[in-house]
Amino acid sequence: MNSPFVMIIFGGTGDLAQNKLIPALFSLFNQNFLPKDFFIIGFSRRDYNDDEFRDFFKELSEKPNWREFSNHLYYQKGDFTKEEGYKELIEKLNAFDKKMGACITRFFYLATPPENYEAILDYLQSTELAEGCGQGSNKWTRLIIEKPFGKDLETAISLDKKLSKIFEEKQIFRVDHYLGKETVQNMLAFRFANGIFEPVWNKNFIDHVQITFSEKKGIEERGQFFDGVGILRDVGQNHLMQLIAGVGMEMPRSFTKEDLRDARANVIKAIRCIEPDEVSGLVVRGQYEDYKDEKNVSSDSQTETFAAFKFFIETPRFEGVPFYVRAGKKMPKDEVTISIVFLQTCHILFKEYGCPEIGNVLTIRIQPDEGIYLRVIAKKPGSKLALETVNMLFTYEESFKTKGLEAYEKILIDIFNGDQMLFNRSDELANSWDFITKILKGWEKEGEKGLKTYKPETWGPKEAQELIERDGRKWL
Template sequence: MAHTIVIFGASGDLTSRKLIPALYRLFQKKRLPVDTQIVGVSRSEYSHDQWREQLTESTAKFVGKGFDSEAWQAFSQQIFYQPGDIQQTEDFQALGEFLKSIEPEGPVDRVYYLSTKPQLYEKAIAQLGASGLNDDSNGERRVIVEKPFGTDLASAKALNHAMHQVFREDQVYRIDHYLGKETVQNLFVLRFANTIFEPLWNHNYIDHVQITVAEEVPVGRRAGYYDTSGVLRDMVQNHLLQLMMITAMEPPARFDADLVRDEKVKVLHSVRPMVGGDFASDSVRGQYEGYLQEEGVPAGSQTASFAAVKLHVDNWRWQGVPFYLRSGKAMSCRTTQIVIHFRDAPHLLLGSKTRVPTANQLVIQVQPAEGIQLHFQTKVPDTELKTKLSSLDFRFQSECGGGAMPDSYQRLLLDALNGDASLFARSDEVELAWGIIDPLIAAWRSPAAPPLQTYPQGEWGPEWCTQWMQQQGRQWFDVCPVLKG
């Protein structure tokens, strides 16, 4: 069956930097469905050839060594451009006529990708409905929505309602590019295809879980947007909660989109609500030194660029095991990692002959050094039972023959074309996530908020966060990934 991908906001950075390169790489790998047309829509006035020419330069830049001029020439003939303004109903009618002119006869599956400002989502959806472009009587119709999906619970519910006026829930694909990363997908395999891990994946053997998404760069040119968002909205509500859900979920009966998402939602239902003093005792907020001098940041801004939050998942598997979610700007390095801290050995058998050993850790590096490390104790050779921490180290890079790891958008775009929603968020999932974060945002704006700690750029966040963890008898895994060239 033929497929058409319509990208709204086609002149934006996401299209040139991620979407077109991902589709081109799928084409190179012969994974893009046959007879796939790509139509860009935005207010800029381009001809088909002008847009193709512009994309040639940007795709070559972002694909790098994998760019092949001959393959691009063949792929670019599938790319078209249609000028259009989301505010203008007649432009959607013109788009419908144009799509008919380039699509073959018979059923055609269409995917509408909203790569626009979030403020335009509802209008774009309404226009697709008013112009009949949601009609699925002659092929499937799906819509991909970029984050942020709302700015709080109320706006997320309103957007879900607007979506459901035009598209069924099974037609809506809310994208979070973290879920397309190879390491995140491999977490399913690591847990559910290996008998050495899943029996230990519970409160009997795990002391706590750390999930860190650290960014090395400051807010920079995004300061105007970021100051209205902050780290809780920008990272915790989506990326970190998604990683927590996959880490904590129960195994589904089979790998089916609805069943997988059912189990993820159960995790959010099990998160213990914060009340009273929990907001101050179970969270740390910080702001890097120099944030107030960033262009677009108002004087005296209290927006947090760093957050550490302790959550409890009150179910049988995770009772008593805290999940520590941490994210920040201008930190020591760029890394996304999930660290499973196992419990200490119940008895120090070797007594005074060895130093107190560090508990076992399973480190899942999501990016940039995608891989898995298992830390365990071994004897130092030629000593009297002295121990050291050793590791088994698996790197995805070596499995790719040293080549580039596939971009997450390749996986997600292909899944959307094939109608597989396993790695996309469902409406109830989004609303439950906002229901966890909204009270924290409100508390951080109240007189009862924990103090806004400052931290130097290039560190792992506020010093108080380290002390906060030590007071609980634990330590952060503050290790930058080793990048092997």
């Protein structure tokens, strides 16, 4: 990237900016991805000046080149709901344009809790900030918006309407950083570039699919954000849907932005929705013990910290293949994996030699240690015939001697290049919200009785085990 730019991070002192965005920008700076001239402005409430904002990123300050990078950081104090801060921001932006002698591209990054989106968008419109300085002819602005995009289908549609009044689709980047992860992208290469997997990637060979998204930590300091959201909206509507799309999609017509987004949108649309009155049989909702005592959580909160569900994708490829998905906090491990469990054929020849209960499993590990594992059945060494499962494995780090780009680094590079392939299109989001909203409606109907408590460091309520075990299967 050679052209100068300015990125305004609304929520510049938030968790996302502190732990992901600024570290990713700093890393891109160190890898010479950024132009000579760029400006990053943090916009938040607290009373900081530029130097205090630079000092805010203490953990980075010891690293080489921090001083050079931090000279590009600026701060704008302001309340999202008051015009004053935006007016001052305009003056800053005009000064940067003047310094550069040109209208430089403005990236507005909404790194804020979703309840702030509306106010910020209104002010971007009313103050004409959204127009950029090259007003009228060509909009030199881009809008980056984080998940969760809305609270349900209705609010997502209304947010989208608002966005489309202010920005054109090509200016809007709806972030789901899971799409920036190497393994999630690699799933396409793995499936469609290797001739050996595509023929077995269907109901004739696959018994079922499992997805686990587990975090050891609880909600920590994020009670205010999480309690109004819950795990299904926080990771289900976005990250899990992207993983499901990666497994379930048909081959895109070409490896281009629209064809890839079409393929993702089509498979999400093909998921058979769990209707509200089916929820109690197909969805499990859990909350960890003592969640209600967490900071900034309501004492009668019914917010779920765990969800598990079973569903089907209604395409000729996956008809009748169950997908089991679970996501939770305070689980025994930090792990995000997709497991494709293949039909067991060992018994045809080896029944009396003791076939393992589960045979071939292809595990795509999104984190930690991004990689792919194939479980195969092998003969144990020795004079007798006995069988055991072993893993063939590929990890990014071992094979390529690098972990690749961090997801937010990839996301930012694509934003700078105007490449929307790894960003959600509004119909993808509408389809996934449709699925999630029906579950939320079912929970509303069920009320408190549907919420099951579970002990920290367990795999959720016992009902989550029952969900899969009643089909004669088990979580891996």
